Amino acid sequence: MTLPTQARVVIIGGGVIGCSVAYHLTKLGWTDVVLLERKQLTSGTTWHAAGLIAQLRATANMTKLAKYSQELYGALEAETGMATGFKRVGSITVALTEERKEEIFRQAAMARAFGVDVEQITPTEVGARYPHLNLEGVKAGVYLPKDGQGDPGNIARAMAKGARMRGAAVHEGIKVTGMSRANQRITGVDWRAENGSTGHIACDMIVNCAGMWGHDVGRMAGVNVPLHACEHFYIVSEPIIGLGPLPVLRVPDECAYYKEEAGKMMLGAFEPTAKPWGMGGIPESFEFDQLPEDFDHFEPILEQAVQRMPMLGTAGIHTFFNGPESFTPDDAYHLGRAPEMENVWVAAGFNSIGIQSAGGAGMALALWMQDDEKPFDLGDVDIARMQPFQGNRRYLRERSTETLGLLYADHFPHRQKATARGVRRSPFHPQLAAQGAVFGELAGWERPNWFAEPGQDKAYHYSWKRQNWFANAAAEHAAIRGGVGLYDMSSFGKLRVEGHDAEAFLNYICGADMSVPVGKIVYTQFLSPRGGIEADVTVTRLSETAYLVVTPAATRLADETWMRRHLRDHAVVITDMTASEGVLAIMGPQARAVMQAVSPNDFSNDANPFGTAQQIELGMGLARVHRVSYVGELGWEIYVSADMAAHAFETLWQAGQDHGLKLCGLHMMDSCRIEKGFRHFGHDITCEDHVLEAGLGFAVKTDKPAFIGRDAVLRKRETGLERRLVQFRLTDPEPLLYHNEPILRDGRIVGHLTSGAYGHHLGAAIGLGYVPCKGETAAAVLASQYEIDVAGLRVRAEASLKPMYDPSSARVRM
CATH class of the missing domain: 3.30.70.1400 (Aminomethyltransferase beta-barrel domains)
Structure with missing residues (x-):
């Protein structure tokens, strides 16, 4: 066996993801591509994947990438001559609760905004398309006619063949055993063949597509790839007489999916409490392996399935399968350049949706590698979102018990993870917990999202409607707008x-x-x-x-x-x-009075105008105050060293009692900022949103020396805007907005909301979203009639290019 000694890129891992990256790089004209697979192609997870190819995902970006995948697989056989088994059988997802019905209808609305063919169907229509289903308890369904299924192994091998046809070298039986490094770059990989021969390939970059080995390969490369393998179960029935082609069926309320294949029925499960696997490492010999059966673990799913699909009660079980798949801490896969190194890329941790994601993920990563810039917003999956501590093995083991089941759990807004909590806490955590804080988690930080009243349950009761904290957040919002509130921003x-x-x-x-x-x-x-x-x-x-x-x-x-x-x-x-510093934000018309009560410093507009910082005495300690606001009110962010944080809180809290000070959470901050039209990074503004079209031209100064993006800003000023970020207020105060709801302009879908929250002061749900406006004036954009699609219901909306709350920003300068 002769391997090259030099390559532009070495891809580690020959599953469907690695094959897709190689395929898409060669489509861009890269020829010096080497893919190394430790055993045989697809022998880790790909070979036993269910092969479901769906377009509808939880977020807008993931839906776009999944849509690309099914379009690619539909054409792959014609390109490569290799049968992929891809067939568009369609898919149905059914809801057994009103909450799930709203979820799938909201997802369907989002899909329409991206050109995905989707229908909302009644229980009767579900039965017509899936006559074997027991319709008891079925509330509704969504049907996607272009969804499909395919042979996972052949899809991967077809992409590998396509890559080979364009010059890539694909080598099986080659394990990467080490890497050479110079500063923040990998300069080459060491390999060992199954026959014992060894070698080294110098390379410009590597791509970690090692699946459930990705965590260990990441450590070899000096990068953090947080993922953990879990056991994943499915059964395949004996042949069922008369069983013909059927759509893929998902019943998430029963944690189950069904797929017809060659007259047999497959039943798979994403059970609420998963079984982590491989805590002591993955056996060296692992290749096309399966794990021991655990019928007791699977039995509750099967019992419900026999009721839902009665023919399973008489059909024998042909195969009981248990195989490992990798899961990440937040159920989103890892894609992109690793933060720790200059030339290490990652595509791993696909959370049991690798087949439907591989095409789009490979395309996106190849473009990113080609241009050294994201082709579009990939914040959902960018590996840079992972925090260093999330590579901790105990943390991953505990979190992975939950993340597998979350695939089919209700995806309620503001849903918090229940496992592996409490890792990062602000200096104010004990005091806030004692005052009724209900914590959410972000990047490992425990952050007060709302404060429970005495006697109120200090926990989330999830819903797509008004959740149990809605009135609490409204009261906190009112305090910020009319009095004074205090909240923790230490996690920033x-x-x-x-x-x-x-x-x-x-x-x-x-x-x-x-x-x-x-x-x-x-x-x-x-x-x-x-x-x-x-x-x-x-x-x-x-x-x-x-x-x-x-x-x-x-x-x-x-x-x-x-x-x-x-x-x-x-x-x-x-x-x-x-x-090193805790941060408390004190905001509202009475904020100055509280600050004057705890410090001898001057907080007047003359001494401390908006947009300035100063060192102050606070109680018996010291602090630095920044006069800025993300809620649109007079206020200060107070930075205090961790050793003085408890004293600072006690001083502010005690003084605040004379001024009606209310503790507030970050749900309040979100509702206040959206009333003010303040953008939320990752939602309203991303790498694919031009700064001028986001309405942030005031923050760009092109008369200074050259800076990144200056030429693009000048070009956009010359050519004009193609879209504008618009603020919307529903005319009906009842519906709630979260994000991804379609925007209709004069009856036609033109975009989707990038963020949404309830505006308690404005008295209705508020959203932000981009509206195409090429060649139009601002007045022309506002002259149209707008509606927002909320789970299939069109709701009239007022539109504004200026903040609907305090458009002149007079309140922050009080």
């Missing part, structure tokens, strides 16, 4: 940029001008060369040579990585200071 990322070139460096990566006096706070974005938004931050000048960049909690690592990758020769040091 804090990156200190210090050095001789700090000002020049930040001017290069930020759209706004960083040449400001000490104490000035600047709202700005990191832009891509195309003018897309890579980060949304505030930057505070602490001294002549030091700045503090404050980022969203979820993107702290991604934002730090972006900064480091664009350092060039600037003499600066970047330090993560997130855990």
